[in-house]
Amino acid sequence: MKRLQLGDVTITSLIERDGPWRTPQEFFLGWNAEAQADNMAGLEPEVFDRASGKMVITYQTFVVRTPKHVILVDTCTGEHKGYPPPMDFPKQPWMDALTAEGLTPEDVDYVFCTHLHIDHSGWNTKLVDGRWVPTFPNAKYIFHKGEYAAWEALDAQGVEKAGGAGGVWRMNCLPIVEAGQALLVDESYTLDDCLSLILTPGHTPCHCCVKIESRGQRAIIAGDMMHHQLQCTDPSLSTIFCWDPKQAEASRRRVFEEVADTPTLMLPIHFAHPTVGRLKGAERGFKWEFVRE
Numbered sequence: 001m002k003r004l005q006l007g008d009v010t011i012t013s014l015i016e017r018d019g020p021w022r023t024p025q026e027f028f029l030g031w032n033a034e035a036q037a038d039n040m041a042g043l044e045p046e047v048f049d050r051a052s053g054k055m056v057i058t059y060q061t062f063v064v065r066t067p068k069h070v071i072l073v074d075t076c077t078g079e080h081k082g083y084p085p086p087m088d089f090p091k092q093p094w095m096d097a098l099t100a101e102g103l104t105p106e107d108v109d110y111v112f113c114t115h116l117h118i119d120h121s122g123w124n125t126k127l128v129d130g131r132w133v134p135t136f137p138n139a140k141y142i143f144h145k146g147e148y149a150a151w152e153a154l155d156a157q158g159v160e161k162a163g164g165a166g167g168v169w170r171m172n173c174l175p176i177v178e179a180g181q182a183l184l185v186d187e188s189y190t191l192d193d194c195l196s197l198i199l200t201p202g203h204t205p206c207h208c209c210v211k212i213e214s215r216g217q218r219a220i221i222a223g224d225m226m227h228h229q230l231q232c233t234d235p236s237l238s239t240i241f242c243w244d245p246k247q248a249e250a251s252r253r254r255v256f257e258e259v260a261d262t263p264t265l266m267l268p269i270h271f272a273h274p275t276v277g278r279l280k281g282a283e284r285g286f287k288w289e290f291v292r293e
Contacts, residue, residue: 001013001060001267001273001274001275001276002273002274002276004219004265004267004276006212006214006217006218006219006265007194007213007214007215007216007217008066008067008194008214008215009064009065009066009194009212009214010064010065011062011063011064011065011212011219011267012062012063012101013060013061013062013063013097013275014060014061014063014076014094014097014098014101015058015059015060015093015094015097016059016060016061016076016077016089016091016093016094016097017058017059017089017090017093018056018057018058018059018060018272018273019049019056019057020049020052020054020055020056020057021054021055021056021057021086022054022055022057023053023054023055024036024040024055024228024230026240027055027227027228027239027240028230028237028238028239028240029237029238029239029240029242029245031237036230036234039230039233039234040230042233043229043230044229044288044290046271046272046273046274046290047228047229047271047272048229055228055230056272057227057228057270057272058269058270058271058272058273058275059076059077059119059269059270060074060076060269060270060275061073061074061075061076061094061123062074062221062267062269063101063103064195064210064212064221066191066192066194066195066214067192068109068192069109069110069191069192070103070107070108070109070110071108071109071110071111071112071191071195072108072110072111072112072123072136072139073112073113073114073210073221073223074112074113074114074120074121074221074223074269075111075113075120075121075122075123075124075135076091076094076119076120076122076123077089077091077118077119077122077123078091078121078122078123078124078125078126078135078172079091079092079095079122079123079126079127080126080127081118081122081166081171082166083118083166087118087119091122094123105135105136105137106136106137106138107138108136108138108139109138109139109140110139110140110141110142110191111124111136111139111140111141111142112141112142112210113141113142113143113147114207114208114209114210114221114223114224114269115144115147115203115204115206115207115208115223115224116143116147116148116151116164116168116169116172116173116204117163117164117168117204117224117241118163118164118165118166118168119163120223120224120269121168121172121173122172123135124141124172124173124175124176125171125172125175125176131175132170132171132172132175133175133179134175134176134179134181139181140181140182140183141176141181141182141183142183142185142189142191143173143176143182143183143184143185144184144185144186144187144197144199144206144207144208145184145185145186145206146186146205146206147204147205147206147207147208148173148177148182148184150204150205150206151164151168151169151173152169152174154169155167155169155170155174161243162240162241163204163241185197187199187206187208194212194213194214195210195211195212196210196211196213197209197210197211198210198211198220198255200223200225200251200252200254200255201244201247201248201251202238202242202243202244202245202246202247202248202249202250202251202252203223203224203225203238203239203241203242203243203248203251204224204243205243205244207223207224207225207251208223209221209222209223209225209255210223217263217265218263218264218265219264219265219266219267219276220255220259220264220265220266220267221267221269222255222266222267222268222269223268223269224239224241224269224270225248225251225252225255225268226252226266226268227239227268227270228270228271229271229288231252232256232279232285232286232287232288233282233284233285233286233287233288234284234285235249235252235253235256235285235286236249237249256279256286259278259279260279260280260281260286261279261280261281262278263278264278265277265278265291266278266279274290274291274292275290276290276291277289277290277291278291
């Protein structure tokens with residue numbers, strides 16, 4: 001993603017991996033290839049690899065610089081977690097990207113996770129002498145308190161959910177609380193007079209988008225409220241990883257209806273370069289348009 005200037009705020013991204021990942025039929029609940037034929041035909045070239053039949057899915061972290069702070073939104077998969085294929089891809093590109101941004105872990109002031117899935121909280125921690133410790137020693141980590149509580153309860157019950165398997169909460173979240181670096185907040189939380197939260201439950205119990213506003217400009221980091229352009233043309237498409245597919249659809253429709261045909265920029269975590277886009281109203285669903293300039 002190119003550097004985005006939004007008033008006094010700049011946004012860039014750190015790429016952990018990108019490229020073809022999963023087929024739509026593997027990823028979306030109730031996928032109907034015949035019903036989706038027109039939507040497939042209208043996909044932007046960046047989001048679908050026709051040779052493999054797979055959607056292009058990027059794993060990235062957004063670096064948000066305000067006049068006061070350096071903030072990371074979502075931290076990808078992370079290193080040394082021991083995840084099996086396909087999550088065992090090389091993780092060093094993420095740390096190399098952080099360095100290329102002129103940053104060290106010590107420079108990060110805040111880390112925010114839109115939700116606590118495996119690919120949005122991984123770099124929260126690192127392994128040191130057999131213990132998980134915060135990767136960013138000077139940062140406060142912002143978790144929605146309802147989201148954190150839901151994963152904590154599952155761990156206590158010994159239950160694992162899709163997208164959170166392998167002790168993700170114990171590796172990526174609990175050590176942050178134990179280190180005293182967590183801020184457990186609700187959706188009323190704001191930071192630097194320019195960052196606020198939009199509660200968008202469904203994908204997980206208290207998934208949140210991050211709204212950034214500066215000098216009359218607005219952008220929304222969408223997390224996993226949307227994974228792919230197909231969910232713009234058909235907001236009813238929810239994924240195999242959604243806790244409540246119907247609620248996820250309702251959250252999508254609510255936000256899409258609010259931002260469609262406005263200057264609001266959308267930054268979905270999993271959209272490939274150029275990543276940033278806008279939504280337009282359409283006869284069926286919504287139309288996604290990348291910002292290419």
